[in-house]
Amino acid sequence: MGIFDKLFGNKRKVNKTLIETPVDEYKKSQEGGISIGQSIYPVLKRKDDPKIHILKGNQGVIKVDFLDDLYLCFNLDMGTHFEMVQHDLLEKTSLTIEELKNTAIRNLTKKINESCKVGVEDFSENIPDAKPFYTVQFDNDLNASILLLDDFWETNAKDITKSNRIAVTIPAKNLIYFSDMRLMESFRTMKPVGTHMYNASIEDGIHLSDKTYIRKDGKWILFLDTDEQLAELW
Structure with a gap:
Protein backbone atom coordinates (compact mmCIF):
# COMPACT_ATOMS: atom_id res chain seq x y z
CA MET A 1 0.00 0.00 0.00
CA GLY A 2 1.41 3.39 -1.02
CA ILE A 3 1.87 6.18 1.46
CA PHE A 4 -1.18 8.07 0.18
CA ASP A 5 -3.50 5.08 -0.15
CA LYS A 6 -4.40 5.27 3.52
CA LEU A 7 -5.21 8.95 3.19
CA PHE A 8 -7.14 8.92 -0.06
CA GLY A 9 -8.59 5.42 -0.06
CA ASN A 10 -12.17 4.30 -0.55
CA LYS A 11 -13.20 5.27 2.98
CA ARG A 12 -12.61 8.97 2.34
CA LYS A 13 -15.87 10.93 2.06
CA VAL A 14 -16.55 12.50 -1.31
CA ASN A 15 -17.73 16.09 -1.42
CA LYS A 16 -20.83 16.17 -3.61
CA THR A 17 -20.34 19.78 -4.73
CA LEU A 18 -17.58 18.87 -7.18
CA ILE A 19 -17.79 20.08 -10.75
CA GLU A 20 -19.28 17.26 -12.82
CA THR A 21 -21.99 18.20 -15.31
CA PRO A 22 -22.79 20.42 -17.01
CA VAL A 23 -19.33 21.89 -16.46
CA ASP A 24 -17.56 18.92 -18.02
CA GLU A 25 -19.46 19.85 -21.18
CA TYR A 26 -17.98 23.34 -21.05
CA LYS A 27 -14.94 23.11 -23.33
CA LYS A 28 -12.02 25.42 -23.77
CA SER A 29 -11.85 26.41 -27.42
CA GLN A 30 -8.79 24.59 -28.70
CA GLU A 31 -8.00 21.40 -30.61
CA GLY A 32 -9.27 18.39 -28.68
CA GLY A 33 -11.04 20.55 -26.10
CA ILE A 34 -10.24 20.81 -22.40
CA SER A 35 -12.61 19.46 -19.75
CA ILE A 36 -12.88 22.14 -17.11
CA GLY A 37 -14.01 19.68 -14.46
CA GLN A 38 -10.88 17.54 -14.86
CA SER A 39 -8.27 20.21 -15.58
CA ILE A 40 -8.57 22.75 -12.74
CA TYR A 41 -5.84 22.70 -10.09
CA PRO A 42 -5.25 24.85 -6.99
CA VAL A 43 -2.06 26.91 -6.90
CA LEU A 44 -0.48 29.24 -4.38
CA LYS A 45 0.58 32.68 -5.59
CA ARG A 46 2.36 35.56 -3.94
CA LYS A 47 0.05 38.50 -3.36
CA ASP A 48 2.58 40.76 -5.08
CA ASP A 49 2.82 38.53 -8.16
CA PRO A 50 2.02 40.92 -11.05
CA LYS A 51 0.55 38.10 -13.17
CA ILE A 52 -2.42 37.65 -10.86
CA HIS A 53 -3.37 41.33 -11.08
CA ILE A 54 -3.63 41.51 -14.87
CA LEU A 55 -7.15 42.19 -16.14
CA LYS A 56 -8.58 40.56 -19.25
CA GLY A 57 -11.22 43.05 -20.26
CA ASN A 58 -12.95 43.76 -16.96
CA GLN A 59 -12.27 40.28 -15.60
CA GLY A 60 -9.54 39.49 -13.09
CA VAL A 61 -7.90 36.33 -11.79
CA ILE A 62 -9.79 34.54 -9.02
CA LYS A 63 -7.90 35.13 -5.75
CA VAL A 64 -8.76 33.72 -2.33
CA ASP A 65 -6.91 34.79 0.82
CA PHE A 66 -4.91 31.90 2.20
CA LEU A 67 -1.82 32.70 4.31
CA ASP A 68 -0.30 36.12 4.99
CA ASP A 69 1.44 36.91 1.69
CA LEU A 70 -0.20 34.10 -0.33
CA TYR A 71 -3.39 33.76 -2.36
CA LEU A 72 -5.10 30.57 -3.43
CA CYS A 73 -5.63 30.75 -7.19
CA PHE A 74 -6.58 28.22 -9.84
CA ASN A 75 -4.80 26.98 -12.95
CA LEU A 76 -6.42 25.41 -15.98
CA ASP A 77 -4.19 22.72 -17.50
CA MET A 78 -4.26 23.29 -21.26
CA GLY A 79 -1.98 20.36 -21.99
CA THR A 80 0.98 22.42 -23.16
CA HIS A 81 0.68 25.22 -20.62
CA PHE A 82 -1.40 26.54 -17.73
CA GLU A 83 -3.86 29.42 -17.83
CA MET A 84 -5.01 31.19 -14.70
CA VAL A 85 -8.75 30.99 -14.05
CA GLN A 86 -10.62 34.29 -14.15
CA HIS A 87 -14.02 35.29 -12.82
CA ASP A 88 -15.69 34.93 -16.20
CA LEU A 89 -15.55 31.15 -15.75
CA LEU A 90 -17.89 31.48 -12.77
CA GLU A 91 -20.30 33.53 -14.84
CA LYS A 92 -20.30 31.10 -17.77
CA THR A 93 -20.77 28.00 -15.63
CA SER A 94 -22.84 29.35 -12.70
CA LEU A 95 -20.20 27.97 -10.34
CA THR A 96 -19.31 29.20 -6.90
CA ILE A 97 -15.73 29.64 -5.76
CA GLU A 98 -16.29 26.89 -3.18
CA GLU A 99 -17.32 24.45 -5.92
CA LEU A 100 -14.30 25.46 -7.95
CA LYS A 101 -12.05 24.88 -4.94
CA ASN A 102 -13.59 21.48 -4.17
CA THR A 103 -13.04 20.32 -7.73
CA ALA A 104 -9.48 21.64 -7.84
CA ILE A 105 -8.68 19.82 -4.59
CA ARG A 106 -10.19 16.63 -6.02
CA ASN A 107 -8.00 16.87 -9.11
CA LEU A 108 -4.93 17.59 -6.98
CA THR A 109 -5.69 14.55 -4.83
CA LYS A 110 -6.00 12.36 -7.91
CA LYS A 111 -2.66 13.59 -9.27
CA ILE A 112 -0.97 12.92 -5.92
CA ASN A 113 -2.38 9.40 -5.81
CA GLU A 114 -1.02 8.73 -9.28
CA SER A 115 2.53 9.87 -8.61
CA CYS A 116 4.00 11.20 -5.40
Missing part, protein backbone atom coordinates in the same frame (compact mmCIF):
# COMPACT_ATOMS: atom_id res chain seq x y z
CA LYS A 117 7.21 10.74 -3.46
CA VAL A 118 8.24 11.90 -0.01
CA GLY A 119 11.98 12.53 -0.14
CA VAL A 120 14.53 12.91 2.64
CA GLU A 121 16.88 15.89 2.73
CA ASP A 122 19.98 14.91 4.73
CA PHE A 123 22.82 17.42 5.27
CA SER A 124 24.53 15.51 8.10
CA GLU A 125 27.62 14.76 6.00
CA ASN A 126 28.49 18.47 5.91
CA ILE A 127 26.68 19.53 9.11
CA PRO A 128 27.37 16.92 11.81
CA ASP A 129 24.53 18.07 14.10
CA ALA A 130 21.94 18.23 11.31
CA LYS A 131 18.96 15.88 11.24
CA PRO A 132 17.02 15.02 8.07
CA PHE A 133 13.86 16.79 7.00
CA TYR A 134 11.39 15.97 4.22
CA THR A 135 10.17 17.14 0.85
CA VAL A 136 7.13 16.20 -1.25
CA GLN A 137 7.43 15.77 -5.02
CA PHE A 138 4.74 14.95 -7.56
CA ASP A 139 4.49 17.86 -10.05
CA ASN A 140 6.89 20.79 -10.41
CA ASP A 141 4.02 23.19 -11.01
CA LEU A 142 1.97 21.97 -8.05
CA ASN A 143 4.29 20.60 -5.35
CA ALA A 144 3.64 23.52 -2.99
CA SER A 145 -0.13 23.04 -3.36
CA ILE A 146 -0.06 20.03 -1.04
CA LEU A 147 -0.09 22.63 1.73
CA LEU A 148 -3.84 22.86 0.99
CA LEU A 149 -4.56 19.21 1.81
CA ASP A 150 -5.41 19.13 5.51
CA ASP A 151 -5.72 15.35 5.53
CA PHE A 152 -2.09 14.91 4.52
CA TRP A 153 -0.83 17.06 7.38
CA GLU A 154 -3.16 15.53 9.94
CA THR A 155 -2.35 11.91 9.06
CA ASN A 156 0.58 11.13 6.77
CA ALA A 157 2.87 13.98 7.82
CA LYS A 158 2.31 13.11 11.47
CA ASP A 159 3.06 9.45 10.74
CA ILE A 160 6.26 10.37 8.88
CA THR A 161 7.61 12.78 11.50
CA LYS A 162 6.11 10.99 14.52
CA SER A 163 5.01 14.43 15.69
CA ASN A 164 1.91 16.61 15.93
CA ARG A 165 3.91 19.80 15.45
CA ILE A 166 4.84 20.01 11.79
CA ALA A 167 7.01 22.86 10.53
CA VAL A 168 6.68 23.74 6.83
CA THR A 169 8.43 26.08 4.44
CA ILE A 170 7.36 26.68 0.82
CA PRO A 171 10.21 28.58 -0.86
CA ALA A 172 9.03 28.04 -4.45
CA LYS A 173 6.12 26.64 -6.42
CA ASN A 174 8.08 23.43 -7.00
CA LEU A 175 9.41 23.09 -3.44
CA ILE A 176 7.92 22.29 -0.07
CA TYR A 177 9.84 21.11 2.98
CA PHE A 178 8.57 19.85 6.32
CA SER A 179 10.01 18.64 9.60
CA ASP A 180 9.20 17.89 13.20
CA MET A 181 9.27 21.30 14.88
CA ARG A 182 10.25 19.69 18.18
CA LEU A 183 13.29 17.99 16.62
CA MET A 184 15.28 21.19 16.66
CA GLU A 185 18.31 19.83 14.77
CA SER A 186 15.97 19.05 11.86
CA PHE A 187 13.89 22.22 12.15
CA ARG A 188 16.93 24.51 12.39
CA THR A 189 18.47 22.82 9.34
CA MET A 190 15.33 23.12 7.24
CA LYS A 191 14.73 26.85 7.84
CA PRO A 192 17.96 28.20 6.30
CA VAL A 193 17.73 25.72 3.42
CA GLY A 194 14.25 27.06 2.72
CA THR A 195 15.51 30.65 2.83
CA HIS A 196 18.37 29.83 0.48
CA MET A 197 16.05 28.14 -2.03
CA TYR A 198 13.61 31.05 -1.83
CA ASN A 199 16.36 33.52 -2.76
CA ALA A 200 17.63 31.20 -5.49
CA SER A 201 14.13 31.00 -7.00
CA ILE A 202 13.60 34.76 -7.29
CA GLU A 203 15.53 35.06 -10.55
CA ASP A 204 13.27 32.42 -12.16
CA GLY A 205 10.13 34.10 -10.81
CA ILE A 206 8.91 30.95 -9.05
CA HIS A 207 9.56 32.05 -5.44
CA LEU A 208 6.64 31.79 -3.01
CA SER A 209 7.49 32.54 0.61
CA ASP A 210 10.49 32.90 2.89
CA LYS A 211 8.26 32.32 5.93
CA THR A 212 7.91 29.20 8.06
CA TYR A 213 4.57 27.87 9.31
CA ILE A 214 3.74 25.51 12.14
CA ARG A 215 0.81 23.12 12.09
CA LYS A 216 -1.07 23.20 15.40
CA ASP A 217 -4.63 22.09 16.09
CA GLY A 218 -5.43 21.83 12.39
CA LYS A 219 -4.25 25.36 11.54
CA TRP A 220 -1.15 26.98 10.06
CA ILE A 221 0.57 29.49 12.34
CA LEU A 222 3.24 31.90 11.15
CA PHE A 223 6.49 31.14 12.99
CA LEU A 224 7.84 34.33 14.55
CA ASP A 225 11.04 32.79 15.91
CA THR A 226 10.59 34.16 19.43
CA ASP A 227 11.10 32.27 22.67
CA GLU A 228 7.60 33.22 23.79
CA GLN A 229 5.90 31.83 20.69
CA LEU A 230 8.07 28.71 20.66
CA ALA A 231 6.94 27.97 24.22
CA GLU A 232 3.28 28.41 23.17
CA LEU A 233 3.69 26.18 20.13
CA TRP A 234 5.53 23.49 22.00
Whole structure:
Protein backbone atom coordinates (compact mmCIF):
# COMPACT_ATOMS: atom_id res chain seq x y z
CA MET A 1 0.00 0.00 0.00
CA GLY A 2 1.41 3.39 -1.02
CA ILE A 3 1.87 6.18 1.46
CA PHE A 4 -1.18 8.07 0.18
CA ASP A 5 -3.50 5.08 -0.15
CA LYS A 6 -4.40 5.27 3.52
CA LEU A 7 -5.21 8.95 3.19
CA PHE A 8 -7.14 8.92 -0.06
CA GLY A 9 -8.59 5.42 -0.06
CA ASN A 10 -12.17 4.30 -0.55
CA LYS A 11 -13.20 5.27 2.98
CA ARG A 12 -12.61 8.97 2.34
CA LYS A 13 -15.87 10.93 2.06
CA VAL A 14 -16.55 12.50 -1.31
CA ASN A 15 -17.73 16.09 -1.42
CA LYS A 16 -20.83 16.17 -3.61
CA THR A 17 -20.34 19.78 -4.73
CA LEU A 18 -17.58 18.87 -7.18
CA ILE A 19 -17.79 20.08 -10.75
CA GLU A 20 -19.28 17.26 -12.82
CA THR A 21 -21.99 18.20 -15.31
CA PRO A 22 -22.79 20.42 -17.01
CA VAL A 23 -19.33 21.89 -16.46
CA ASP A 24 -17.56 18.92 -18.02
CA GLU A 25 -19.46 19.85 -21.18
CA TYR A 26 -17.98 23.34 -21.05
CA LYS A 27 -14.94 23.11 -23.33
CA LYS A 28 -12.02 25.42 -23.77
CA SER A 29 -11.85 26.41 -27.42
CA GLN A 30 -8.79 24.59 -28.70
CA GLU A 31 -8.00 21.40 -30.61
CA GLY A 32 -9.27 18.39 -28.68
CA GLY A 33 -11.04 20.55 -26.10
CA ILE A 34 -10.24 20.81 -22.40
CA SER A 35 -12.61 19.46 -19.75
CA ILE A 36 -12.88 22.14 -17.11
CA GLY A 37 -14.01 19.68 -14.46
CA GLN A 38 -10.88 17.54 -14.86
CA SER A 39 -8.27 20.21 -15.58
CA ILE A 40 -8.57 22.75 -12.74
CA TYR A 41 -5.84 22.70 -10.09
CA PRO A 42 -5.25 24.85 -6.99
CA VAL A 43 -2.06 26.91 -6.90
CA LEU A 44 -0.48 29.24 -4.38
CA LYS A 45 0.58 32.68 -5.59
CA ARG A 46 2.36 35.56 -3.94
CA LYS A 47 0.05 38.50 -3.36
CA ASP A 48 2.58 40.76 -5.08
CA ASP A 49 2.82 38.53 -8.16
CA PRO A 50 2.02 40.92 -11.05
CA LYS A 51 0.55 38.10 -13.17
CA ILE A 52 -2.42 37.65 -10.86
CA HIS A 53 -3.37 41.33 -11.08
CA ILE A 54 -3.63 41.51 -14.87
CA LEU A 55 -7.15 42.19 -16.14
CA LYS A 56 -8.58 40.56 -19.25
CA GLY A 57 -11.22 43.05 -20.26
CA ASN A 58 -12.95 43.76 -16.96
CA GLN A 59 -12.27 40.28 -15.60
CA GLY A 60 -9.54 39.49 -13.09
CA VAL A 61 -7.90 36.33 -11.79
CA ILE A 62 -9.79 34.54 -9.02
CA LYS A 63 -7.90 35.13 -5.75
CA VAL A 64 -8.76 33.72 -2.33
CA ASP A 65 -6.91 34.79 0.82
CA PHE A 66 -4.91 31.90 2.20
CA LEU A 67 -1.82 32.70 4.31
CA ASP A 68 -0.30 36.12 4.99
CA ASP A 69 1.44 36.91 1.69
CA LEU A 70 -0.20 34.10 -0.33
CA TYR A 71 -3.39 33.76 -2.36
CA LEU A 72 -5.10 30.57 -3.43
CA CYS A 73 -5.63 30.75 -7.19
CA PHE A 74 -6.58 28.22 -9.84
CA ASN A 75 -4.80 26.98 -12.95
CA LEU A 76 -6.42 25.41 -15.98
CA ASP A 77 -4.19 22.72 -17.50
CA MET A 78 -4.26 23.29 -21.26
CA GLY A 79 -1.98 20.36 -21.99
CA THR A 80 0.98 22.42 -23.16
CA HIS A 81 0.68 25.22 -20.62
CA PHE A 82 -1.40 26.54 -17.73
CA GLU A 83 -3.86 29.42 -17.83
CA MET A 84 -5.01 31.19 -14.70
CA VAL A 85 -8.75 30.99 -14.05
CA GLN A 86 -10.62 34.29 -14.15
CA HIS A 87 -14.02 35.29 -12.82
CA ASP A 88 -15.69 34.93 -16.20
CA LEU A 89 -15.55 31.15 -15.75
CA LEU A 90 -17.89 31.48 -12.77
CA GLU A 91 -20.30 33.53 -14.84
CA LYS A 92 -20.30 31.10 -17.77
CA THR A 93 -20.77 28.00 -15.63
CA SER A 94 -22.84 29.35 -12.70
CA LEU A 95 -20.20 27.97 -10.34
CA THR A 96 -19.31 29.20 -6.90
CA ILE A 97 -15.73 29.64 -5.76
CA GLU A 98 -16.29 26.89 -3.18
CA GLU A 99 -17.32 24.45 -5.92
CA LEU A 100 -14.30 25.46 -7.95
CA LYS A 101 -12.05 24.88 -4.94
CA ASN A 102 -13.59 21.48 -4.17
CA THR A 103 -13.04 20.32 -7.73
CA ALA A 104 -9.48 21.64 -7.84
CA ILE A 105 -8.68 19.82 -4.59
CA ARG A 106 -10.19 16.63 -6.02
CA ASN A 107 -8.00 16.87 -9.11
CA LEU A 108 -4.93 17.59 -6.98
CA THR A 109 -5.69 14.55 -4.83
CA LYS A 110 -6.00 12.36 -7.91
CA LYS A 111 -2.66 13.59 -9.27
CA ILE A 112 -0.97 12.92 -5.92
CA ASN A 113 -2.38 9.40 -5.81
CA GLU A 114 -1.02 8.73 -9.28
CA SER A 115 2.53 9.87 -8.61
CA CYS A 116 4.00 11.20 -5.40
CA LYS A 117 7.21 10.74 -3.46
CA VAL A 118 8.24 11.90 -0.01
CA GLY A 119 11.98 12.53 -0.14
CA VAL A 120 14.53 12.91 2.64
CA GLU A 121 16.88 15.89 2.73
CA ASP A 122 19.98 14.91 4.73
CA PHE A 123 22.82 17.42 5.27
CA SER A 124 24.53 15.51 8.10
CA GLU A 125 27.62 14.76 6.00
CA ASN A 126 28.49 18.47 5.91
CA ILE A 127 26.68 19.53 9.11
CA PRO A 128 27.37 16.92 11.81
CA ASP A 129 24.53 18.07 14.10
CA ALA A 130 21.94 18.23 11.31
CA LYS A 131 18.96 15.88 11.24
CA PRO A 132 17.02 15.02 8.07
CA PHE A 133 13.86 16.79 7.00
CA TYR A 134 11.39 15.97 4.22
CA THR A 135 10.17 17.14 0.85
CA VAL A 136 7.13 16.20 -1.25
CA GLN A 137 7.43 15.77 -5.02
CA PHE A 138 4.74 14.95 -7.56
CA ASP A 139 4.49 17.86 -10.05
CA ASN A 140 6.89 20.79 -10.41
CA ASP A 141 4.02 23.19 -11.01
CA LEU A 142 1.97 21.97 -8.05
CA ASN A 143 4.29 20.60 -5.35
CA ALA A 144 3.64 23.52 -2.99
CA SER A 145 -0.13 23.04 -3.36
CA ILE A 146 -0.06 20.03 -1.04
CA LEU A 147 -0.09 22.63 1.73
CA LEU A 148 -3.84 22.86 0.99
CA LEU A 149 -4.56 19.21 1.81
CA ASP A 150 -5.41 19.13 5.51
CA ASP A 151 -5.72 15.35 5.53
CA PHE A 152 -2.09 14.91 4.52
CA TRP A 153 -0.83 17.06 7.38
CA GLU A 154 -3.16 15.53 9.94
CA THR A 155 -2.35 11.91 9.06
CA ASN A 156 0.58 11.13 6.77
CA ALA A 157 2.87 13.98 7.82
CA LYS A 158 2.31 13.11 11.47
CA ASP A 159 3.06 9.45 10.74
CA ILE A 160 6.26 10.37 8.88
CA THR A 161 7.61 12.78 11.50
CA LYS A 162 6.11 10.99 14.52
CA SER A 163 5.01 14.43 15.69
CA ASN A 164 1.91 16.61 15.93
CA ARG A 165 3.91 19.80 15.45
CA ILE A 166 4.84 20.01 11.79
CA ALA A 167 7.01 22.86 10.53
CA VAL A 168 6.68 23.74 6.83
CA THR A 169 8.43 26.08 4.44
CA ILE A 170 7.36 26.68 0.82
CA PRO A 171 10.21 28.58 -0.86
CA ALA A 172 9.03 28.04 -4.45
CA LYS A 173 6.12 26.64 -6.42
CA ASN A 174 8.08 23.43 -7.00
CA LEU A 175 9.41 23.09 -3.44
CA ILE A 176 7.92 22.29 -0.07
CA TYR A 177 9.84 21.11 2.98
CA PHE A 178 8.57 19.85 6.32
CA SER A 179 10.01 18.64 9.60
CA ASP A 180 9.20 17.89 13.20
CA MET A 181 9.27 21.30 14.88
CA ARG A 182 10.25 19.69 18.18
CA LEU A 183 13.29 17.99 16.62
CA MET A 184 15.28 21.19 16.66
CA GLU A 185 18.31 19.83 14.77
CA SER A 186 15.97 19.05 11.86
CA PHE A 187 13.89 22.22 12.15
CA ARG A 188 16.93 24.51 12.39
CA THR A 189 18.47 22.82 9.34
CA MET A 190 15.33 23.12 7.24
CA LYS A 191 14.73 26.85 7.84
CA PRO A 192 17.96 28.20 6.30
CA VAL A 193 17.73 25.72 3.42
CA GLY A 194 14.25 27.06 2.72
CA THR A 195 15.51 30.65 2.83
CA HIS A 196 18.37 29.83 0.48
CA MET A 197 16.05 28.14 -2.03
CA TYR A 198 13.61 31.05 -1.83
CA ASN A 199 16.36 33.52 -2.76
CA ALA A 200 17.63 31.20 -5.49
CA SER A 201 14.13 31.00 -7.00
CA ILE A 202 13.60 34.76 -7.29
CA GLU A 203 15.53 35.06 -10.55
CA ASP A 204 13.27 32.42 -12.16
CA GLY A 205 10.13 34.10 -10.81
CA ILE A 206 8.91 30.95 -9.05
CA HIS A 207 9.56 32.05 -5.44
CA LEU A 208 6.64 31.79 -3.01
CA SER A 209 7.49 32.54 0.61
CA ASP A 210 10.49 32.90 2.89
CA LYS A 211 8.26 32.32 5.93
CA THR A 212 7.91 29.20 8.06
CA TYR A 213 4.57 27.87 9.31
CA ILE A 214 3.74 25.51 12.14
CA ARG A 215 0.81 23.12 12.09
CA LYS A 216 -1.07 23.20 15.40
CA ASP A 217 -4.63 22.09 16.09
CA GLY A 218 -5.43 21.83 12.39
CA LYS A 219 -4.25 25.36 11.54
CA TRP A 220 -1.15 26.98 10.06
CA ILE A 221 0.57 29.49 12.34
CA LEU A 222 3.24 31.90 11.15
CA PHE A 223 6.49 31.14 12.99
CA LEU A 224 7.84 34.33 14.55
CA ASP A 225 11.04 32.79 15.91
CA THR A 226 10.59 34.16 19.43
CA ASP A 227 11.10 32.27 22.67
CA GLU A 228 7.60 33.22 23.79
CA GLN A 229 5.90 31.83 20.69
CA LEU A 230 8.07 28.71 20.66
CA ALA A 231 6.94 27.97 24.22
CA GLU A 232 3.28 28.41 23.17
CA LEU A 233 3.69 26.18 20.13
CA TRP A 234 5.53 23.49 22.00
